Amino acid sequence: MLLPTKRLSAERCLLGVCAEISMALDQPITVSRLWDTIRELYSYKYQTVVTFNWFSMAMSLGFAMGLIEIQEGQVRRING
Numbered sequence: 001m002l003l004p005t006k007r008l009s010a011e012r013c014l015l016g017v018c019a020e021i022s023m024a025l026d027q028p029i030t031v032s033r034l035w036d037t038i039r040e041l042y043s044y045k046y047q048t049v050v051t052f053n054w055f056s057m058a059m060s061l062g063f064a065m066g067l068i069e070i071q072e073g074q075v076r077r078i079n080g
Contacts, residue, residue, distance in 0.1 A: 002061075011046050017058035022067050028074035031059075 004010040011020070017038070024037050035055055042050045059075075062068040069078055 014058050014061050018061045022077055025077040028076035030074055034075055
């Protein structure tokens with residue numbers, strides 16, 4: 001679930017979704033806009049669907065790893 005396995009590809013594991021979220025944050029955006037961006041990205045780039053539950057778990061992973069934060073209602077990538 002967290003890492004890719006024989007049955008779970010790199011782009012579908014939580015770490016992969018978290019990486020896509022981090023890369024999508026070139027500027028601070030709202031959670032709803034980020035969700036739309038990730039959903040469109042996965043639909044176009046991988047021809048697959050990411051559920052909101054999977055998206056929210058990947059966001060939690062990003063917060064726990066210190067990759068992203070929310071400031072003034074917007075999600076932003078932490079550089080450093």
